[in-house]
Amino acid sequence: MAGHLETVDTATAWGGGRSPFNATYGKMMMWFFLISDALTFGGFLIALGFAKASAESWPVADEVFFHFPGTHANLPLIYVALMTFILIVSSVTMVLAVEAGHRMDQKGVQKWLGWTVIGGLVFLGSQAWEWSTFIAGPDGVLSTWADNATLTNNPYSANGMNPDDVRYTNFFFFVTGFHGFHVFTGVLINFLVFLKVKKGVYQERGHYEMVEKVGLYWHFVDLVWVFVFTFFYLV
């Protein structure tokens, strides 16, 4: 595969004056940042696990997330499944952009990175709809705050969950919100890099490592969603 890793003996690799990991400073730092971010998300999801383990009961996801735009049919998890596929596809277009970059194919990077930006925007739009539907609560009316899902009110407290227990709505807003903010910044960064690709900055530089670095961040956002999907919507 890619990366013609030099094979040198350990003493040379760790002897100073070179990167023992065969990676640039920028790529290392992106990985370090992602580890710290992964610990933050891990903390969120483990806290969610604590809340679920200690609560008397917890709403069943199929009975909360069954809406789909343009229909009143009962379609459990279909919309969130669609969101998941959008994010996976945008991760694939990103890895194709990185691959095109390794071949110095400016047009290819431009095309795939462009699709990645669009995929991210579609995901964000979907999330806006998801949030407004969730906030509206079981009655589907957004305007009455008293029975809407907020940080201080949990209208999904049927099936035994204490109505005062607002941890369900709080975790929904914090976990998907924190993830959504990551998607937002990811789209922004991808777009800025897209403009620089278009200008030919990386073509002139002789490598597209910047695309690879923002790619790492974008894949991480997809990775987090894989876990959010499982622990918020499935388990």
Place this chain on the structure above:
Amino acid sequence: MENRDDLIVNDSYATLSNHSEEEGKAIRKKIWQVTLLLSVLTTIEILMGIYLSSRDANYWPVVKWSFIIMTVVKAFYIVYEFMHLGHEKKSLRRYIIIPYVFFIIYMIFLIIQEGFSVGAHSA
């Protein structure tokens, strides 16, 4: 000064990862294979999520653990293929994976254990 690898002028590590047309073809094939795998696993998860309810205590533990296993498999492929970690140097790979996995498993064990205990006392 010339030994620093954080400067844009010394980009030999970055240019080393450039590859040829033929290599690119093989890599793209791999990308599509991983895409197929991720899509199939996600479809299975969704179908199980729709048709199997957590209200049935008979099979739910099995369902729950299959969700978790499928998620970890998906995460592995995203990190090793899409994020390219599987093809980095072994030292870098272990440097990133081992501490994270160790701490997170330890934390999951502690906190979830505590959660069940708190739940048992407040019920």
